Amino acid sequence: MKTIRNIIILFLFALSAARCSFLDVENYTRDMQQYDSIFLKETTTKQWLWNVYSSLTDAPAFNSGGTFYASDEMVWNDSEQACQKYHNCQYSSSNQLWEDRYAKMYIGIRTASIFIHNVAKCREVSQTEREHMEGEARFLRAYFYYTLLKQYGPVPVVPDEGQDISLDYNELAIPRASMDECVDFIVTDLERAARILPTEYASTWIGRATRGAALALRAKVLLYAASPLFNGNTDLFNLKDNEGRTLIPQEYDASKWARAAAAAKEVIDMNLYSLFTVRKSDDTVPLADNVPTANFPNGAGDIDPYESYAQLFNGETPLTLNNEFIFMRQGGSADVNFFVGRAFPYSHKGSNDMAATLKQVDAYYMRDGRDKDQSSEEYPYYTEGFTDGSTNDPFVPSDCHRMWLNREPRFYASIAYNGCVWENGTADQSLQNFRCNYYRAGQDGKQLSRPYNYPLTGIGIRKYYNPDDSWDTGGRTTYKPQPEIRYADVLLWYAEALNEIPEGAEYTFNNVITDQPIVVRRDVAEMRKAFSQVRFRAGLPDLSDAEYESVATFRDKIKRERRIEFFMEGIRYYDVRRWKDAETDENEPIMGLNVDMKGSGTQKERFYTPTPTQISKVFMAKMYLWPFSDAELQRNTKLTQNPGW
Numbered sequence: 001m002k003t004i005r006n007i008i009i010l011f012l013f014a015l016s017a018a019r020c021s022f023l024d025v026e027n028y029t030r031d032m033q034q035y036d037s038i039f040l041k042e043t044t045t046k047q048w049l050w051n052v053y054s055s056l057t058d059a060p061a062f063n064s065g066g067t068f069y070a071s072d073e074m075v076w077n078d079s080e081q082a083c084q085k086y087h088n089c090q091y092s093s094s095n096q097l098w099e100d101r102y103a104k105m106y107i108g109i110r111t112a113s114i115f116i117h118n119v120a121k122c123r124e125v126s127q128t129e130r131e132h133m134e135g136e137a138r139f140l141r142a143y144f145y146y147t148l149l150k151q152y153g154p155v156p157v158v159p160d161e162g163q164d165i166s167l168d169y170n171e172l173a174i175p176r177a178s179m180d181e182c183v184d185f186i187v188t189d190l191e192r193a194a195r196i197l198p199t200e201y202a203s204t205w206i207g208r209a210t211r212g213a214a215l216a217l218r219a220k221v222l223l224y225a226a227s228p229l230f231n232g233n234t235d236l237f238n239l240k241d242n243e244g245r246t247l248i249p250q251e252y253d254a255s256k257w258a259r260a261a262a263a264a265k266e267v268i269d270m271n272l273y274s275l276f277t278v279r280k281s282d283d284t285v286p287l288a289d290n291v292p293t294a295n296f297p298n299g300a301g302d303i304d305p306y307e308s309y310a311q312l313f314n315g316e317t318p319l320t321l322n323n324e325f326i327f328m329r330q331g332g333s334a335d336v337n338f339f340v341g342r343a344f345p346y347s348h349k350g351s352n353d354m355a356a357t358l359k360q361v362d363a364y365y366m367r368d369g370r371d372k373d374q375s376s377e378e379y380p381y382y383t384e385g386f387t388d389g390s391t392n393d394p395f396v397p398s399d400c401h402r403m404w405l406n407r408e409p410r411f412y413a414s415i416a417y418n419g420c421v422w423e424n425g426t427a428d429q430s431l432q433n434f435r436c437n438y439y440r441a442g443q444d445g446k447q448l449s450r451p452y453n454y455p456l457t458g459i460g461i462r463k464y465y466n467p468d469d470s471w472d473t474g475g476r477t478t479y480k481p482q483p484e485i486r487y488a489d490v491l492l493w494y495a496e497a498l499n500e501i502p503e504g505a506e507y508t509f510n511n512v513i514t515d516q517p518i519v520v521r522r523d524v525a526e527m528r529k530a531f532s533q534v535r536f537r538a539g540l541p542d543l544s545d546a547e548y549e550s551v552a553t554f555r556d557k558i559k560r561e562r563r564i565e566f567f568m569e570g571i572r573y574y575d576v577r578r579w580k581d582a583e584t585d586e587n588e589p590i591m592g593l594n595v596d597m598k599g600s601g602t603q604k605e606r607f608y609t610p611t612p613t614q615i616s617k618v619f620m621a622k623m624y625l626w627p628f629s630d631a632e633l634q635r636n637t638k639l640t641q642n643p644g645w
Contacts, residue, residue: 035114035118035121036121038118039118039119039121039122040121040122040123040124041122041124042122042124042125045119045122045124045125045133046133048111048114048115049115049119049133049136049137051111052108052111052112052115052136052137052140053136053140053208055104055105055107055108055111055140055144056108056140056143056329057329058101058104058105058107058108069082069083069086070083070086070087070573071572071573071576071586072357072359072360072572072576072585072586072588072590072617073356073357073359073360073563073567073568073572074354074355074356074357074360074461074568075354075355075357075456075457075590075592075613075615076342076353076354076355077353077354077355077452077453077454077455077456078353078452079452082097083615084615084616085097087586087590087615087616087617087618088616088617088618089618089619089620089623091627092627092645093627093628093629093630093633093641093645094629094630096629100629100631100632101147102148102152102628102629102632103632105144105145105147105148106144106158108140108141108144109141109144109145109158110158112137112138112140112141112144113141113158113160115133115134115137116134116137116138116141116160119133119134119137120134131196132196132197132198134193134196135192135193135194135195135196135197135209135211135214136193136197136208136209138189138190138192138193138214139189139190139193139197139209139213139214139217140209141189142186142187142189142190142193142214142217142218142221143217145157145182145185145186145189146186146217146220146221146224149182149183149186149221149224150224150574150578151625151626152625152626152628152642153179153230153236153239153247153248153625153642154176154177154178154179154181154182154239154247154248155176155177155182156172156174156175156176156177156636156638156639157174157177157181157182157185158172158174159174160185172636173636173637173638174636174638174639175241175242175243175638175639175640176241176242176247176638176639176640177241177247178241178245178246178247178248178249179225179230179247179248179249180225180249183221183222183224183225186218186221187218187221187222190214190215190217190218190221191214191218191512193209193211193214194211194214194215194218194512194513195512195513197209197210197211197213197214198210198211199211199212199270199272200272203320206319206320206328207328209327210326210327211270211513212267212270212272212273212326212327213326213327213485215263215266215267215270215512216267216326216327216485216489216490217327217485218263218512219260219263219264219266219267219490219493219494220485220489220493222256222259222260222263223260223264223493223496223497223578224578225256225260226253226256226257226259226260226497226500227578227579227580228578228579228580229577229578229579229580229624230248230249230578231249231252231253231256232249232250232251232252232253233248233249233250233580234250235621236248236624236643237250238643239625239642239643240640241638241640242638242639242640254500254501254502254505255507257497257498257500257501258497258501258505258507258509258520258521259507259509260493260497261493261494261497261498261501261520262507262509262518262520264490264491264493264494264497265494265518265520266511266512266513266518267326267487267490268490268491268494268530269511269518272323273323273324273326273487273490274297274323274324274487275296275297275308275324275487275488275491275533275534275537276308276311276312276317276322276323276324276537277296277303277304277308277537278303278304278307278308278311278317279302279303279304280301280302280303280304281304283304284304284306284307285304285305285306285394285395285409285539287300287301287305287539288367288368288369288378288379288539288541289368289378290368290369290541291368291369291536291539291540291541292536292541292542296533296536296537297532297533297536297537298536299536300536300537300539303536303537305408305409305410305537305538305539306395306409306412306413306539308537309409309410309413309414309537309538310413312324313413313463313464313480313481313483314464314465314466314467314469314478314480315466315478315479315480315481316466316478319481322481323487324486324487324488325481325483325485325486325487326485326486326487326490327484327485328481328482328483328484329482329483329484335482336464336480336481336482337464337469337477337480339354339464339568340464340465340469340477340480341471341477342354343416343460343461343462343465344422344465344469344471345422345434345436345443345444345460346443346444346450346453346454347434347436347443347444348422348424348427348431348434348470348471348472349471349472349473350471351453352444352453352454352455352460353452353453353454353455354455354460354461355455355456355457355458355459355460355461355592356414356415356416356455356457356459356460356461356567357457357459357590357591357592358457358459358591358592358593358610359588359590359591360415360563360567361411361415361459363560363563363564364407364408364410364411364415364564365407365408365540365564366379366381366406366407366408367379367406367407367408367409367539368540368541369408369535369540369541375406379406380405380406381403381405381406382401382402382403382405383403384402384605384608385401385402386398386399386400386401386402386604387399387400387401387402387405391405393405393406395407395412396419396420397419397420397421397435399419400417400418400419400420401417401418401419401608403608404417404419404420408538408539408540408564409538409539410538410564410565410567412462413462413463414461414462414463414567414568415459415460415461415462416436416459416460416461416462416465417459417460418436418437418438418439418458418459418593418607419435419436419437420435420436420460420462421433421434421435422434422435422436422465423467423468424469424470424472424475425466425467425468425469425470426468426469426470426474426475426476427470427472427473427474427475428472428473428474431470431472436460437599438454438455438458438459438460438593438595439597439598439599439603439604439607440595440596440597440598440599440603440607441598442598442599444460445458445595445599446595446596454595455592455595456590456592456595456613456614456615457590457591457592457593457595457613458592458593458594458595458607459592459593461568463567463568464480464568466478466480483569488534488537488565488566489566489571491530491531491533491534492530492531492534492558492561492562492565494526494527494530495526495527495530495531495554495558496555496558497520498520498521498522498523498526498527498530499522499527499551499554499555499558500522500551500555501520501521501522502522503522504521505521505522506519506520506521507519507520507521508520522551524545524548524549527548527554528542528543528548531543531548531557531558531561534561534565535561538564538565543557559575559579559581562575563575577624580624582619582623582624583619583621586617586619587617587618587619588617589612589613589616589617590612590613590615590616590617591610591611591612591613592610592611592612592613593607593608593609593610593611594606594607594608594609594611595607595611597609620644621644622642622643622644622645625642625643626642627641627642627645628641628642628645
């Protein structure tokens with residue numbers, strides 16, 4: 001693991017070095033002869049490519065604020081009250097709250113385009129390697145456009161041909177392309193990339209774009225294009241370019257779901273990726289009786305669902321043994337551990353200012369896959385009382401509220417409930433295995449002396465935490481990858497897209513690589529094959545036939561599964577928007593526990609009363625898309641603002 005970590009650190013150092021050196025190159029960007037000198041040499045050519053990769057760090061991430069903190073899955077108790085401002089729509093074209101990344105994505109697009117048009121000049125590397133590098137640049141350019149598309153909607157597409165690519169973005173005035181034009185450009189780049197990229201690299205280059213990454217991002221973009229926000233959304237009829245052309249398709253097109261399904265199927269059919277699992281051991285918690293005991297992926301009989309999900313994110317397993325991550329964002333170590341440090345208890349030198357919402361907690365299933373409001377006698381949901389020595393639950397120690405009992409494994413890998421154990425493994429022995437409590441005036445609860453260092457909901461977050469992580473003196477943290485696209489996402493995209501294909505309709509597309517036909521239709525067997533894998537890895541039973549057969553019911557199941565599976569991966573914010581669910585989901589009050597109650601007497605039980613947080617919440621239709629900044633509107637006179645701003 002240490003070797004892989006060092007490899008990635010070296011790669012990131014190269015990216016950083018390239019970024020600095022590129023500042024020197026920028027002074028000569030109008031001199032095409034300078035490009036000749038750069039791209040004739042292997043060293044400077046690769047350095048330019050690493051610089052394109054470095055723009056990934058400008059896309060929103062854990063420590064960059066923005067939309068990551070603006071969903072309904074968590075709240076951030078920060079002194080700048082940024083979370084409050086997002087939820088109250090206290091941002092505008094003149095106040096972006098955080099550093100505007102719109103122009104930075106176009107810097108990445110521009111540097112990628114220059115590379116694409118010049119890499120053929122480098123004769124110090126083989127044609128195969130030149131093609132691989134061109135594929136990487138095309139993937140990255142597509143990624144930057146996708147980042148813009150999901151936040152702003154249709155954006156200007158810089159012409160790939162017939163445009164002086166040496167010009168700075170500030171010197172260009174380009175109108176917004178339509179949604180379909182944006183998608184077609186991105187997809188074309190990704191298809192060209194997929195045809196020339198390798199399926200994998202040597203372990204020394206983990207993190208570089210591959211054929212699978214290009215095909216997976218293509219599926220993701222097509223899924224966005226098929227979703228209600230961008231597919232026949234008449235609410236956005238007034239989103240127009242500078243000549244009055246409507247940019248969002250006004251007629252619903254079911255074939256877009258089929259195209260997305262076929263794209264996801266291409267990734268699945270590569271047979272390179274699989275859900276990460278950990279083998280069962282003597283310590284594995286027994287499965288509920290209704291969970292199939294066949295070997296994974298046909299059941300969960302041979303795996304440990306808790307460790308499978310926890311180790312996927314916490315850095316316990318070397319990346320070379322993890323076939324679920326299709327693409328990881330560079331800079332992941334700093335970003336992920338930044339987040340873990342924010343969530344770590346204050347009593348042991350964490351910031352302790354990030355919290356899961358009660359809404360997120362209530363989304364998790366009971367251990368047998370039932371809702372908490374319909375829990376079984378074997379795995380009941382309790383609304384009162386505390387555990388004692390007779391409690392038979394391997395995840396919940398004594399003197400914890402019984403509402404935490406009997407939950408599915410992903411709950412315990414993700415949620416830091418009041419009284420849970422933090423191993424703090426690399427700290428001094430006397431500081432290990434401490435129990436955090438969030439009662440008022442408690443060690444990690446609300447206190448007047450530190451108004452921002454407690455979880456606003458009384459519910460903490462453990463996802464990405466490794467038992468060896470410690471912020472105490474002498475402690476250290478474990479390297480963790482930052483997932484961008486993983487195989488669980490592809491499986492759920494596939495199931496979601498198939499579900500939306502009209503009954504009886506059938507579509508045929510050609511495989512990008514093999515040119516072989518891919519036939520897709522609403523096939524329950526295919527939906528089950530994809531969806532059940534995610535459920536079994538989580539130690540949950542499969543859905544019933546009736547749940548698969550109902551389009552509306554399965555759509556709801558997909559949405560809930562994505563909420564749980566991708567908690568704190570920066571996905572929820574965009575999911576509720578592409579589904580057009582934000583006006584419902586994000587207009588609900590942010591609920592938590594009663595953090596003003598102490599952990600003694602009658603107050604101890606009252607702490608667990610559902611209570612609105614101090615953060616109010618509002619969602620308006622205009623918030624589906626972000627506003628362009630005033631500065632961008634002034635720079636690009638052909639750029640039109642999003643509706644409502």
